[in-house]
Amino acid sequence: MAKEKPEIKISTESYKGVRDFYPEDLFVQNHIFDTWRRVVESFGYSEYTASVLESAELYKAKSGEEIVNEQTYTFTDRGDREVTLRPEMTPTVARLVAAREKTLAFPLRWYSIPNLFRYEKPQRGRLREHWQLNVDIFGVNSNEADVEVITIAYGIMKAFGAKDSDFIIKINDRKLVNVLYEKFGLDEENSHKVSKIIDKKDKISKSTFEASLFEIMGEKSVEFAFLLESNDKLLDHLGENKHSKELIDLIDKLEKNGVKNVAFDPTLMRGFDYYTGVVFEVFDVHPDNNRSVYGGGRYDDLLDIFGARKIPAFGFGAGDVTLKDFLMSHELIPKYTPKTKVYICSLSSDFIDESNSIAMKLREQGINVEVDFTGKKVGDQIKTASKHGVPFTLVVGENEVKTEIYPLKNLETGEEKKVKLEEIVEVVG
């Protein structure tokens, strides 16, 4: 039914801070997703997912106050439920595991590629919506889990074509940091505050950093800040202990797996409150980015919030936005090629039926084929094929229908071959 045209014309722009994915964009996105999938599935991880809508209470217990209060999309539905567009996947995967903890078999290896929302000012590397690979292993207390997951994080970078010198993997252990806090006499509340300050270290000035520490620790803050600067001095200061031994063992095991670009960094905190042990980050060393691409760690207590039994867990999240920046800076993005292999042009509209019938035969051979229905000049039809990035054209006219031999043209090389239908599959691969 024709309705009146709206007087105000509607904008074609997307909502602020989110992206449209045209086929060329989705091609890159799918390259990222496919590479993620290939690597994590080779380690036996199974894919799960859930809705982007979650009850708001899910994030209130453990995600860190700033994230829930200031940075989420939370609204009240008509049934008076407080709903959040998930800002991270870990609470969701913990919820799914807790719901079936009695029937699931451990170790449980799961992954997902959800979209996540953060309500914040869009900037380089930070959008309001991004997609994130989440890789988690549940039910393993020993550091075999830590080793495997960090090996996967490394393997992903290599699968994208990155060299060891393009990135480093920073590692820390919150338990080791807790030993330091104890030595400096910090109680739980102040430890939490100091962690938040260290987490912001790279985003604030040196003087603000020092002043913030001073406010909590007084004179001792000078030595404290000094120790954070040097791994050797810090390890000396802490002396031999269980946690430093474990960290050294972890780094040794990673080396055995070929993961050699690993560095201990006592200032590595990760934003979320739920981490309980080893945390790590994949850090881009390219001067354009020079920042964390992704990371994760051990969270052994998160399932408590559902009243489930304790299930140890280790996992990480890798975002598509920072990863894409990494791939662009290191020139690792492949060239766009559509999945369509052949574009059929008709010499006139009279041959469209025949073109359709040829297309159906090629499709049965597993070739993806597009047919031009416009009735435009053949030259214009070939231009369309070229604009779509389709590699081959095939022209159908009276002669072709009669002889059943067709001119198949490679648009990149300009080479043309006369072929029978059954020969096409060999040429276009």
Next chain:
Amino acid sequence: MAKEKPEIKISTESYKGVRDFYPEDLFVQNHIFDTWRRVVESFGYSEYTASVLESAELYKAKSGEEIVNEQTYTFTDRGDREVTLRPEMTPTVARLVAAREKTLAFPLRWYSIPNLFRYEKPQRGRLREHWQLNVDIFGVNSNEADVEVITIAYGIMKAFGAKDSDFIIKINDRKLVNVLYEKFGLDEENSHKVSKIIDKKDKISKSTFEASLFEIMGEKSVEFAFLLESNDKLLDHLGENKHSKELIDLIDKLEKNGVKNVAFDPTLMRGFDYYTGVVFEVFDVHPDNNRSVYGGGRYDDLLDIFGARKIPAFGFGAGDVTLKDFLMSHELIPKYTPKTKVYICSLSSDFIDESNSIAMKLREQGINVEVDFTGKKVGDQIKTASKHGVPFTLVVGENEVKTEIYPLKNLETGEEKKVKLEEIVEVVG
């Protein structure tokens, strides 16, 4: 940092009307998505996507009042923007095409598999969130487009293993219906009202249907309702005209493509206001469902709302929820099999390093391998493999490390073979 445990335990249930996808669920979902992709890509369609967040104004012009006012998730963000969780994809794809109408080459064949939200009472076949295949062709005025898209809709059902007798494709043309409205002297407003009543025909009682028509058309409503009941009488009444000829031509062309289970249905309306010509629905004939699985039609005016030039379009949307009901009722859902092929068990914790090293070698051969880190008895490790649905186990102990020959067990048949590492790829495929 350890924080106090929350006093109230958080629910493990998902938000109302949305689904969690455990690996077994996502397996079915991915089977649906993969089948959709395979068929539409064979016709040369390229994938695009966009964010689930859209400006609310996008839906106000053409989607139909009920849908926007009562059935969407719409909220105001902190920047005072009215935002909607997209209830359908067509306005989004129209937006993307309109934004680049000058540089895109037509005919343009695009598809997407977005998630969509409707705020309504969850019921069989209708959830608050579902995924929907969207297939659209832009820039083709002739019915070649209609034929291709309906052929794809049919091809998808066949690709899932459906028989012709499992479903019918109902077809109508809004232009033909407009001829009928004119014959009955209905003006634009009343035509719109009558369309809405016909659209609800199957959801309301016969007497309500007749009374609603009577309210608008008076005595004439009796003949009007009678004509809707019989295709022959209706076509007789309308006489030979352009639109009935076109519909017959369309049905003929579909038959030539092998699409024979097509039926003309003058009561087929489709809910959205933007359709301008042929509309169709794939209808499940199974008594458990007996309803529309999916459908679409021609919408030649939708790009007007962006102030773009007129670009004819034909498309459909196929939802995962109704399709899954169809597949279940017709017993067309495949059995769950994980992508992991081999589960490695260690005779004791001493052999976990060796198990890891074997796993890495198998992964290099393209085999997906999971390693058990628990140190449990081998029998319990095999139980875990079985619960995960992994088809093969491989046990590593002192003997195996020495001889480099490993017992590979098929968990389904119970058969065990002694193999070298390089032989495994042949056995597990």
